Amino acid sequence: MKNRRRELIGGxxxxxxAIIVLTASLAACSGGGGGLFGGGNxxxxxxxxxxxxxxxxxxxxxxxxxxxxxxxxxxxxxNEKEAAELFGEVERVYPYTDIAKRGLxxxxxxxxxxxxxxxxxxxxxxxxDFYPGDKEAPYxxxxxxxxxxxQIEDVGRDQGLTFQALQALRDVIELYPxxxxxxxxxxxxxxxxxxxxxxxxxxxxxxxxxxxYAASTNRFRVVVEExxxxxxxxxxxxxxxxxxxxxxxTDEAQTAGAIxxxxxxxxxxxxxxxxxxxxxxxxxxxxxxxxxxxxxxQMIKGEWL
Numbered sequence: 001m002k003n004r005r006r007e008l009i010g011g012x013x014x015x016x017x018a019i020i021v022l023t024a025s026l027a028a029c030s031g032g033g034g035g036l037f038g039g040g041n042x043x044x045x046x047x048x049x050x051x052x053x054x055x056x057x058x059x060x061x062x063x064x065x066x067x068x069x070x071x072x073x074x075x076x077x078x079n080e081k082e083a084a085e086l087f088g089e090v091e092r093v094y095p096y097t098d099i100a101k102r103g104l105x106x107x108x109x110x111x112x113x114x115x116x117x118x119x120x121x122x123x124x125x126x127x128x129d130f131y132p133g134d135k136e137a138p139y140x141x142x143x144x145x146x147x148x149x150x151q152i153e154d155v156g157r158d159q160g161l162t163f164q165a166l167q168a169l170r171d172v173i174e175l176y177p178x179x180x181x182x183x184x185x186x187x188x189x190x191x192x193x194x195x196x197x198x199x200x201x202x203x204x205x206x207x208x209x210x211x212x213y214a215a216s217t218n219r220f221r222v223v224v225e226e227x228x229x230x231x232x233x234x235x236x237x238x239x240x241x242x243x244x245x246x247x248x249x250t251d252e253a254q255t256a257g258a259i260x261x262x263x264x265x266x267x268x269x270x271x272x273x274x275x276x277x278x279x280x281x282x283x284x285x286x287x288x289x290x291x292x293x294x295x296x297x298q299m300i301k302g303e304w305l
Contacts, residue, residue, distance in 0.1 A: 064094040080114035105136050108143045117147040142181035145169045165192050197227035213243045234269040241273045255292040257284030
């Protein structure tokens with residue numbers, strides 16, 4: 001993704017005058033300012049470019065390459081919000097140009113880097129609305145997705161953004177399956193999915209600790225049935241053994257142990273589950289006819305996990 005950013009702000013168009021502008025602006029950046037590009041005797045961001053007072057002029061008097069170059073400089077030097085504003089100015093002052101199009105997707109990137117996730121999403125969505133078939137559309141879609149993903153809160157917080165991140169990441173995977181962004185989105189999708197399962201586990205443990213066994217089993221069941229591929233599943237099966245033993249439901253407890261042993265025998269959760277069942281004179285084996293037994297039968301047929 002860094003390579004794509006370098007392409008967007010690098011050597012495809014910013015040559016000649018733009019490079020001169022950037023060099024001159026670097027020398028002038030320590031001077032005082034009167035707005036974005038100047039104003040008054042204090043000069044401005046492009047102060048010193050021509051060696052006289054012509055820098056104190058409206059932004060509209062600068063070329064698209066000049067504005068883009070200054071935005072690039074700010075982005076590289078930690079002024080992401082200012083860079084985002086300038087990338088937006090390229091589109092405003094020079095609409096429907098190739099450099100304005102690149103400015104819009106770079107605005108989304110700059111806002112994301114600044115932690116302005118809602119603004120990043122707005123810019124990325126605007127790019128997708130106007131240029132859905134552009135070769136930079138996969139990157140814009142990816143920026144939109146990670147603007148949700150990077151906002152995912154701690155496990156203890158509301159998970160609404162996690163669901164939105166999952167949907168946005170799924171869009172990247174399905175719409176642009178053969179891109180580098182899809183590969184990255186798959187990894188982030190799995191992590192976000194695990195995050196949701198972790199939330200269910202947290203609530204389940206809360207209920208279990210307070211001996212609300214029925215409520216806790218409902219949460220652990222969600223993990224086993226809906227989040228089978230996450231790292232939370234082994235613990236969920238162990239917690240089901242705990243909860244079902246407390247409820248006196250030995251068939252369910254033993255079957256949970258059987259599933260745990262079949263799929264996660266090398267884990268500490270299985271060792272603890274086996275010991276807990278043995279303490280109660282039981283074994284990890286499929287028993288009875290319940291929802292876990294149905295999963296066990298699927299597992300034996302190779303239809304689970």
